[in-house]
Amino acid sequence: MQMKDKVAVVTGAAQGIGRAVAEAYAREGARVAVADVRAEAAEEVADGIRRQGGEALAVLCDVSSRAEVDRAAADVKEAYGPIDVLVNNAGVTRPAMLHKMTDTEWDQVIAVHLSGSFYWLQAVVHDMIERERGRIIFSSSSTAQNGSIGQINYAAAKSGMLGMVRSAARELGRYNILVNAVAPAAATEMTLKVRTDPRFADAVKRLPLRRHAEPEEIAPTFVYLASDASSFVTGQVISVDGGGMMVR
Template sequence: MNFKDKVALVTGGASGIGLCTVQTIAELGGDVLVADINVEAGEKAAADIRAKGGKAEFVRLDVTDKTSVAKVRDHVLATKGRLDVLCNVAGWGHIQPFVDNDDAFIAKVMNLNLNGPVELIRAFFPSMIEKKGGKIVNVSSDAGRVGSLGESVYSAAKGGLIAFSKSLAREGARYGITVNAICPGPTDTPLLKSEPEKFLEAFLKVIPMRRFGKPQEVADGIVFLASNRADYITGQVLSVNGGITMVG
């Protein structure tokens, strides 16, 4: 895989799966934009890549804020001239019975996992059409494919992101733009570790491989779909989950 002369933006790029994604793309020659709301961690991630000889810049981005999205779009197109790769990794969820979901909780889940990625893609899609090419990879979840106990709204958001990815893939294909989705299983990230221990134990019991995924393992799938090795793959959903679900 080769990302030489490719400009890539990764949301949630300051930690976990997003951090592994920006590091891998940079190692493969890409010019990466580490997009995150966490300024300190994002600046460090970009600095670490540059210290190793890679190309990286931090951009503060709140995917739930249209003004922030527009500002990042304008900056990227003004300084880079284009965006070749867009990876929507940022997301959030918390296990909670639906009857306990208040308005703020539902809004946060929907905005971070569906509305935010849609808005960011809408910001960059016209420029990809103009340049006749681009790679979009959306991080969804198997919860969006088969449902998940205690994650009803999260499942709805992630299912919506899958449907959106498939539909947009049909629109983008004629312009050389591919759109695919990745569905991580339970992955060893700070977000997973924030859940109660009883949930983590329950997860492990139903994963055939009997371990949580590593952020790099998910990032490898994202990077593949964003690479030249996946030029003829679009509208597809790839689960990286240790076999916890096996969807045809």
């Protein structure tokens, strides 16, 4: 088991990539906090992990609220001890063409992806510095590297994550805290509206693999970055996008 006895928090873990990562971490021996704004859905994932013999705790958390993040981090620490692995995965989409995008659509996406990731980063980093170890992984997107029609808010937020990754990696490397990002292109509930938009009907055909990934195909990269196998990897963005970066 690559993550035996590690304590991992996965935000936005009630569905999609977050759920697949939480389940993969549990299979690798981690004690997993399934953090999500939807309590019942988070409990369903945590219960499924426990029924498979793993350890999991459902944690209600709106990542756009610093108070909720701090409370959630304290709950995890009380239940399992200091956090070893943080996956900043919680996300929302509010698609709109830039000339029609409202302040609310902009603010909601930035608050969840950027502010939420920053709040969680600060919530775990003090213990990691004290213990001189830790893994922090951001769930970015191929959109961060290539842009996307109708998603200037999402692309900006995911791009901002990459700046956060590289800055944190520089600051925290001396404490043996590794900070990386995964940039996936996957078929999830969150991306359904964009993926089914007729304007993007031909996009998947340009991928060398000619399809979107399933969340379970993305999760192993998160396992690698959380494991001892990645001990000399930090400040990196790993694209798991079916070869999409080659054809943009």
